Amino acid sequence: MAGRSQDWLGKTVVVTGGSSGIGAQVVRQFAERGATVFNLDRDLRHPSDDLNNSGSSIVQIATDVSDPESVLKALEHVRSAAGIPDVLVNAAGIYPSHTLVTMEDENWSDVLNVNLRGPFLTMRWLARAVSGDHAVDRSNLNRRVINISSGAARTGRAGAGHYCASKAGLEMLTKVAALEFADLGIAVNGVAPGLIATPGTADLSPDFCEILVQGQPVHRFGESDEVARATLFLADPATTFITGTVIDVDGGFMAGRPLPVA
């Protein structure tokens, strides 16, 4: 895109779930800034068909993040094509609406496998790759992992039980990984969106969405690019002392429920 800086030229970024919604915006924003971006998604719609930037490239790899073999194959492909990635963004996620009573065992497993096991598999691969490469500079937080969490990690009123549990687990995994990976020069942080307009939320019930929108100080849906901007902030080479934290991008939802005007 004209006018964008090419700060990410020569850098390699992996985004899971980059074909749609928030992940697609993350792909787009890195690509516009010159990065080589690998989209690991089980559905390979092109995230940025209209992106016409000669300095950037987007590579698509069909991947099921819940499948260890699929993740390993995709990330080894990335390594052989472009080296160990500088940035890993875990955006792939599913959020079916079951209650604890209606959900079946496989619903629970599906959500936990995609939303929690997926980030574990990609983060473990990255840490092992860096550990095994003695040429890698580990003196600073040169590499970044950003996990796309959700306000549902910290409140039960923003999603189904399996979804809330998966995102709570992801935020804890983010903290543990931050502790373990600091010596590898990898910062691990999260971004927790509120209600964002994406293809993924298009099917949510309008009543549920209305309750959420009215329950936040900024009474509107957020946009994917607003979440992507926070993600790029956490990936920015200038943020050299931030790890183990989660930024809420939610119009104030987690700040509390606004009181009705008297």
Ligand SMILES: NC(=O)c1ccc[n+]([C@@H]2O[C@H](COP(=O)([O-])OP(=O)(O)OC[C@H]3O[C@@H](n4cnc5c(N)ncnc54)[C@H](O)[C@@H]3O)[C@@H](O)[C@H]2O)c1
């Ligand atoms: N949209 C919101 O309101 C919202 C709010 C909070 C958190 N989030 C989180 O943001 C992330 C993106 O959500 P979105 O609304 O953009 O969703 P979306 O449905 O628009 O996009 C999700 C992408 O993940 C991919 N995906 C799903 N399962 C996969 C798998 N097993 N392997 C590989 N790819 C897979 C899908 O193909 C899709 O391209 C999710 O982790 C979601 O939990 C979204």
